[in-house]
Amino acid sequence: MPEHEPVAPTTARDTPGSPLLRVRGVAKSFHGHRVLHGVDIDLRAGQVLGLVGENGAGKSTLMKILAGVHAPDEGSVEIDGSPVSFSHPVQAQHAGLSTVFQEFNLLPERTIAENIWLGREPRRRGLVDTARMARDTDALLADLGVTNVSARQRVRSLSVAEQQIVEIAKAVSFDARVIQMDEPTAALADHEVELLYGIIERLTSRGVAIVYVSHRLKEIFDLCDTITVLKDGAQVTTMPAAELDQAELVRLMVGRSISSFFPDKLPGTELGAARLELTGAGNGYVDRVDLTVRGGEIVGIAGLQGSGRTELLEAVFGVRPFSRGEMRVDGETRRTRSPRQAIRGGVAMVTEDRKATGLSLNQTILDNALGVVRSVFPGRTGEARRRVPGLLSSLEISARALDQEVQFLSGGNQQKVVLARWLATDPGVVLMDEPTRGIDVGAKHSIYELMRELASQGVAVLMVSSELPEVIGMSDRIVVMRDGRVAGELPAGATEERVLGLATGVTGVTPAPDAGHAPGRHTQEVAS
Amino acid sequence: MTSPSTSARLTGLSSTAIVYSVLALVIVVGGVLTALEGRNLFSAGSIQAILTTASVLGLIAIGQTLVILAGSLDLSVPFVVSLSSVLAASTMAGETGNIVPGVLIALVVAAAMGLVTGLVVALLHVHGFVASLGMGLVISGYLATNYAGSTGSAPRAFRLLGATYIGPVPLSTLVMLGIAVLATVMLLRTRTGLHLYAVGGNREVARLSGIRTAVPVVTAHVLCSMLAGVAGLLLLARLGVGQPTIGSQGDYDLMSIAAVVLGGTLLAGGKGNVIGTLGGVAIFAVLSQVMSALEVTSFLQDVIRGLVIVLAVAVYARREIERRPAPFDQLSAREALPGPDPALQETR
Numbered sequence: 001m002p003e004h005e006p007v008a009p010t011t012a013r014d015t016p017g018s019p020l021l022r023v024r025g026v027a028k029s030f031h032g033h034r035v036l037h038g039v040d041i042d043l044r045a046g047q048v049l050g051l052v053g054e055n056g057a058g059k060s061t062l063m064k065i066l067a068g069v070h071a072p073d074e075g076s077v078e079i080d081g082s083p084v085s086f087s088h089p090v091q092a093q094h095a096g097l098s099t100v101f102q103e104f105n106l107l108p109e110r111t112i113a114e115n116i117w118l119g120r121e122p123r124r125r126g127l128v129d130t131a132r133m134a135r136d137t138d139a140l141l142a143d144l145g146v147t148n149v150s151a152r153q154r155v156r157s158l159s160v161a162e163q164q165i166v167e168i169a170k171a172v173s174f175d176a177r178v179i180q181m182d183e184p185t186a187a188l189a190d191h192e193v194e195l196l197y198g199i200i201e202r203l204t205s206r207g208v209a210i211v212y213v214s215h216r217l218k219e220i221f222d223l224c225d226t227i228t229v230l231k232d233g234a235q236v237t238t239m240p241a242a243e244l245d246q247a248e249l250v251r252l253m254v255g256r257s258i259s260s261f262f263p264d265k266l267p268g269t270e271l272g273a274a275r276l277e278l279t280g281a282g283n284g285y286v287d288r289v290d291l292t293v294r295g296g297e298i299v300g301i302a303g304l305q306g307s308g309r310t311e312l313l314e315a316v317f318g319v320r321p322f323s324r325g326e327m328r329v330d331g332e333t334r335r336t337r338s339p340r341q342a343i344r345g346g347v348a349m350v351t352e353d354r355k356a357t358g359l360s361l362n363q364t365i366l367d368n369a370l371g372v373v374r375s376v377f378p379g380r381t382g383e384a385r386r387r388v389p390g391l392l393s394s395l396e397i398s399a400r401a402l403d404q405e406v407q408f409l410s411g412g413n414q415q416k417v418v419l420a421r422w423l424a425t426d427p428g429v430v431l432m433d434e435p436t437r438g439i440d441v442g443a444k445h446s447i448y449e450l451m452r453e454l455a456s457q458g459v460a461v462l463m464v465s466s467e468l469p470e471v472i473g474m475s476d477r478i479v480v481m482r483d484g485r486v487a488g489e490l491p492a493g494a495t496e497e498r499v500l501g502l503a504t505g506v507t508g509v510t511p512a513p514d515a516g517h518a519p520g521r522h523t524q525e526v527a528s
Numbered sequence: 529m530t531s532p533s534t535s536a537r538l539t540g541l542s543s544t545a546i547v548y549s550v551l552a553l554v555i556v557v558g559g560v561l562t563a564l565e566g567r568n569l570f571s572a573g574s575i576q577a578i579l580t581t582a583s584v585l586g587l588i589a590i591g592q593t594l595v596i597l598a599g600s601l602d603l604s605v606p607f608v609v610s611l612s613s614v615l616a617a618s619t620m621a622g623e624t625g626n627i628v629p630g631v632l633i634a635l636v637v638a639a640a641m642g643l644v645t646g647l648v649v650a651l652l653h654v655h656g657f658v659a660s661l662g663m664g665l666v667i668s669g670y671l672a673t674n675y676a677g678s679t680g681s682a683p684r685a686f687r688l689l690g691a692t693y694i695g696p697v698p699l700s701t702l703v704m705l706g707i708a709v710l711a712t713v714m715l716l717r718t719r720t721g722l723h724l725y726a727v728g729g730n731r732e733v734a735r736l737s738g739i740r741t742a743v744p745v746v747t748a749h750v751l752c753s754m755l756a757g758v759a760g761l762l763l764l765a766r767l768g769v770g771q772p773t774i775g776s777q778g779d780y781d782l783m784s785i786a787a788v789v790l791g792g793t794l795l796a797g798g799k800g801n802v803i804g805t806l807g808g809v810a811i812f813a814v815l816s817q818v819m820s821a822l823e824v825t826s827f828l829q830d831v832i833r834g835l836v837i838v839l840a841v842a843v844y845a846r847r848e849i850e851r852r853p854a855p856f857d858q859l860s861a862r863e864a865l866p867g868p869d870p871a872l873q874e875t876r
Contacts, residue, residue, distance in 0.1 A: 089738075107733055110729065118723075128718060
């Protein structure tokens with residue numbers, strides 16, 4: 001943990017003179033919804049700025065504006081004192097501002113060299129100078145301290161960390177003076193993170209400034225000179241890292257109370273027998289998971305992006321089956337190898353991306369709602385057909401008719417159709433991945449009510465969500481995942497700080513009032 | 529059928545190595561089968577026939593490779609072949625002096641057809657499948673209304689192109705191989721070539737890298753159409769007259785796509801090369817010579833070709849399964865060593 005020592009006035013804010021990157025009053029709205037209000041940033045050569053905030057705080061929007069993907073509605077960006085404006089990422093790169101996005105922009109079938117120089121291949125006598133391309137690439141990689149990959153290797157053959165390095169090398173190859181990195185360690189193992197640290201150190205020692213976005217607070221404190229906290233699109237503060245500690249930072253990021261927006265448990269809801277039990281379960285993505293969900297219970301899974309939350313649900317649902325350990329559904333040992341087997345065993349899964357994996361967008365509401373029943377339980381189609389209209393109206397679907405195509409519905413109504421589709425199968429275990437992503441408040445509320453109702457009927461609900469208030473407000477128990485494993489379990493009503501602490505692996509974040517609690521200590525043991 | 533170790537070995541090989549191993553196998557087995565029938569697959573006449581088949585299909589398949597690498601498809605090639613053959617034949621009309629204008633007209637018209645298809649694909653965002661299908665229908669309609677049967681004639685000097693051999697190797701094969709070398713240089717050593725792979729691999733990545741994505745797509749379509757035009761000229765040199773149905777008789781659309789895919793190029797684009805395509809072309813050329821030597825019925829010939837294509841793609845598909853990083857994979861391999869988990873076995 002950083003010490004609270006007085007900081008000499010060497011930080012960007014206090015030193016006179018022009019910073020390398022100066023952002024003033026940048027604001028952005030999408031569809032009339034303001035997602036970024038007047039953000040100011042000053043970044044000097046060789047400095048690292050940490051950009052933190054919860055999901056939806058506006059970090060990505062700010063990054064995309066600086067990367068030239070979006071144009072700001074208001075405000076100005078200056079590099080080295082001269083104002084710049086970009087309408088295309090390539091312009092930002094040529095201005096010396098490169099971005100390494102979380103999703104790689106690489107062609108897996110092409111070599112490292114071809115990826116780095118794509119669109120600006122060096123030429124000699126009319127032909128592409130492949131020898132020079134390879135030489136420059138190797139020099140670039142060696143410069144970053146990377147020697148175990150060579151320019152002519154295909155990107156497909158590289159590990160995630162090596163692909164990350166290729167992205168960084170590409171950013172550097174534009175003679176970047178400012179490099180933005182979006183969650184660069186999200187998919188890296190510990191020793192690979194060290195490698196990244198080394199690269200960042202080399203870059204800053206050469207005077208490159210870094211904007212570092214991460215949920216992992218430890219990294220923020222390890223790397224950053226200054227930290228900017230965003231919340232709900234507004235800049236909460238910008239402070240020298242040395243003046244903050246992790247607990248304080250988490251408080252700044254969260255900084256709000258949970259409203260009574262979440263419905264209470266319905267009267268008469270009883271905890272039944274265990275409906276889903278995992279013992280030492282694992283596959284390529286999650287490991288040693290022990291988890292029990294009982295009938296009538298809503299269990300929330302929290303964790304950072306890439307912590308294995310979605311992968312755990314996918315394993316239970318047979319998308320990526322477990323290869324180790326044991327899974328039981330309603331007391332029976334199950335070896336689910338496909339979603340079809342899972343569905344037959346009474347498991348339903350509301351997937352994260354309803355447009356890609358939840359619905360057939362160009363089919364009608366009725367066809368979508370009956371889709372699963374028709375294909376997995378054809379014998380029950382008639383019965384489902386009689387039930388579905390009632391089900392849909394109980395979900396308050398505001399659609400003109402059941403034969404309307406779902407692509408014309410709002411996100412909230414689409415999500416209700418997804419739910420109806422699964423409820424028509426009479427599941428005993430319902431897996432929900434981000435059940436309220438991108439839908440309006442009213443629809444959110446009816447989905448929460450539905451979850452409570454399912455619980456009262458004895459269904460076991462296992463929900464993954466990135467929205468901490470949602471996890472905390474809806475769950476009877478909260479399971480926190482980190483790096484593919486269960487980092488700990490928290491009771492209902494745990495604070496956001498405790499959940500974030502477990503999810504990021506930061507100890508000592510537990511706020512003082514709760515510090516003495518036995519569960520807190522227990523979870524730390526589980527985590528280690 | 530395929531044990532894990534076999535598939536692992538297959539995964540280790542490059543697709544070009546696989547296609548040429550298959551070619552060697554086809555030659556050996558075909559040679560033995562023909563010998564059993566008392567014929568010789570390796571006689572000068574037989575080799576000439578194989579190479580002649582290969583040079584026409586080869587030219588078209590090289591063009592098709594470019595188009596497929598760019599993420600598009602060209603179904604209009606057979607009609608461009610026919611169009612080029614009748615346009616050149618009627619322009620030449622047997623006069624040696626008209627050879628140059630005949631060739632130029634055929635190639636310019638072919639290029640124009642490719643340009644239109646390419647622009648429709650790149651600017652209107654119509655998939656190449658549909659754009660070239662439409663273009664093919666237009667050309668076939670033109671041919672059907674304006675040409676009743678064979679038309680025009682090639683002068684002797686032009687027919688020599690189809691009748692000249694260097695040893696057993698037809699001149700047309702050398703033309704095809706020369707073009708294959710040029711296409712390979714273009715793919716490996718020009719910006720357009722590299723950008724062709726980029727656009728076919730991921731259009732958005734290419735666009736964000738500042739590439740004008742229309743350029744490689746249109747270039748590929750123009751070149752493909754021109755190569756189909758050259759193929760039409762070769763057929764004209766061999767037959768002596770222009771034939772409005774010569775292209776569709778050869779099934780050059782499906783056969784060229786099959787040869788490209790057999791050669792290891794991803795149908796979705798972004799991965800592949802011309803050398804593999806030539807291997808695919810050679811397999812089909814040898815197969816058809818062997819099958820006609822064995823007097824296999826034409827129905828059975830098609831069945832065998834179909835099986836070869838499907839098998840080849842099934843082999844490649846095993847190699848193309850996209851893997852997301854699986855941090856615990858090594859772990860599972862290590863833990864799998866002592867034998868399957870007892871808990872998992874119980875559930876069987």
